[in-house]
Amino acid sequence: MKVYKPGFIGCGNMASAIIGGIKQAGITELYVFDKDMEKCRAFDGATICKSVDDVVKSADIIFLCVKPNILPEVLKEITVEGKAFVSIAAGITVEKIRELLRPAARIMRIMPNTPLLVGKGAICIQMPTDLSEGEQIFIEEIFSAIGIVEHVGGNLMDSVTGVSGSGPAYVYMFIDALAKAGAKHGLPEDVSLRLAVQTFEGACEMLKQTGDTPSQLIHNVCSPGGTTIEAMKIFDMNETRGIIEWAVDACVAKSKELSK
Numbered sequence: 001m002k003v004y005k006p007g008f009i010g011c012g013n014m015a016s017a018i019i020g021g022i023k024q025a026g027i028t029e030l031y032v033f034d035k036d037m038e039k040c041r042a043f044d045g046a047t048i049c050k051s052v053d054d055v056v057k058s059a060d061i062i063f064l065c066v067k068p069n070i071l072p073e074v075l076k077e078i079t080v081e082g083k084a085f086v087s088i089a090a091g092i093t094v095e096k097i098r099e100l101l102r103p104a105a106r107i108m109r110i111m112p113n114t115p116l117l118v119g120k121g122a123i124c125i126q127m128p129t130d131l132s133e134g135e136q137i138f139i140e141e142i143f144s145a146i147g148i149v150e151h152v153g154g155n156l157m158d159s160v161t162g163v164s165g166s167g168p169a170y171v172y173m174f175i176d177a178l179a180k181a182g183a184k185h186g187l188p189e190d191v192s193l194r195l196a197v198q199t200f201e202g203a204c205e206m207l208k209q210t211g212d213t214p215s216q217l218i219h220n221v222c223s224p225g226g227t228t229i230e231a232m233k234i235f236d237m238n239e240t241r242g243i244i245e246w247a248v249d250a251c252v253a254k255s256k257e258l259s260k
């Protein structure tokens with residue numbers, strides 16, 4: 001694999017996770033800039049740059065890790081031509097980034113999620129990208145060290161945001177509600193939370209290891225005349241699946257709105 005020098009503009013949560021992947025891939029030379037210098041100092045061995053343009057000059061591939069509303073002002077500061085950029089900003093299209101960057105810039109858009117921080121991210125790369133084959137292989141190596149990597153066309157990036165980008169929040173809400181319901185029925189809160197978390201983890205592992213569909217696995221838990229079926233009836237009566245679909249619709253719609 002050809003090795004490139006990565007650079008980071010914005011060193012918050014997501015950048016920290018990606019830098020973790022870079023270190024696991026054995027890459028030690030990297031450049032960072034954050035307007036909050038304390039954030040930069042958290043990365044041992046990274047070269048702290050003085051400005052946005054300084055990172056772009058020093059690095060080969062620059063990860064754009066600022067919030068979407070900050071991205072336009074950051075891109076306008078860039079004067080160096082011909083570099084490769086990887087944007088993780090939700091709802092900002094490649095076309096929009098291209099408009100704001102110097103003409104010869106090459107762009108890849110990806111959508112990660114926060115479990116990247118614990119090596120369990122879901123990362124989706126928009127295809128095709130402007131990056132060279134070598135640069136793409138390098139990026140995939142970094143992200144494979146901290147999660148799974150999928151590829152979709154640009155028209156589906158908002159859908160990816162609705163499922164995996166924002167998805168961790170939906171899962172935390174379900175776990176929180178399950179744990180609190182257990183506590184209502186007398187379980188100590190910490191015990192209930194650990195049981196709920198392990199139930200999620202175990203259920204996910206079952207999906208991965210058995211290759212069964214979610215419907216098949218639901219069927220296996222629901223004994224006829226048993227307990228689970230009573231809970232499932234309440235979910236169905238209250239159209240829980242419809243509510244999840246509605247929530248994802250709202251998330252995807254917001255991502256599309258941000259893209260305009």
Ligand SMILES: NC(=O)C1=CN([C@@H]2O[C@H](COP(=O)(O)OP(=O)(O)OC[C@H]3O[C@@H](n4cnc5c(N)ncnc54)[C@H](O)[C@@H]3O)[C@@H](O)[C@H]2O)C=CC1
Nearest residue numbers: 010011012013014034035036065066067068088089090112
């Ligand atoms: N948090 C999440 O679940 C996900 C976030 N994203 C995207 O990741 C990007 C970063 O999000 P987080 O890491 O969560 O945000 P964060 O707030 O943790 O990090 C952003 C960093 O940018 C720095 N910054 C602000 N203005 C700057 C400037 N002018 N120049 C340089 N640095 C500047 C801030 O000091 C901060 O350290 C966003 O675009 C978001 O859409 C994508 C997928 C999931």
Ligand SMILES: O=C(O)[C@@H]1CCC=N1
Nearest residue numbers: 090113161165166167
């Ligand atoms: O809520 C947001 O805008 C970001 C993008 C995906 C997850 N968090």
